[in-house]
Amino acid sequence: MPRELSPGLKILWVWTLGTAAVLVTSVVRTRMRDMENLINTEQQQQQQPQPQQRDTAADT
Numbered sequence: 001m002p003r004e005l006s007p008g009l010k011i012l013w014v015w016t017l018g019t020a021a022v023l024v025t026s027v028v029r030t031r032m033r034d035m036e037n038l039i040n041t042e043q044q045q046q047q048q049p050q051p052q053q054r055d056t057a058a059d060t
Contacts, residue, residue: 005013
C-alpha cells in the first residue's frame with residue numbers, strides 16, 4: 001500500500017535534505033581549506049631555514 005505524501009511535506013523533505021547537504025558541504029570545504037593552510041604553513045617553514053643554511057655554508 002503506497003503512501004501518498006502531501007506536496008507540502010515533499011517540499012519540507014527536499015528543503016531539509018538540501019539544507020543538510022549544504023551544511024555538510026560547508027563543513028567539508030572548511031576542513032579542507034584548514035588542512036591546506038596547515039600543509040602550506042609547514043612547507044613554508046621547512047623552506048625558509050634551508051636557504052639560510054645554504055647562505056651560511058657558502059660564507060664559510
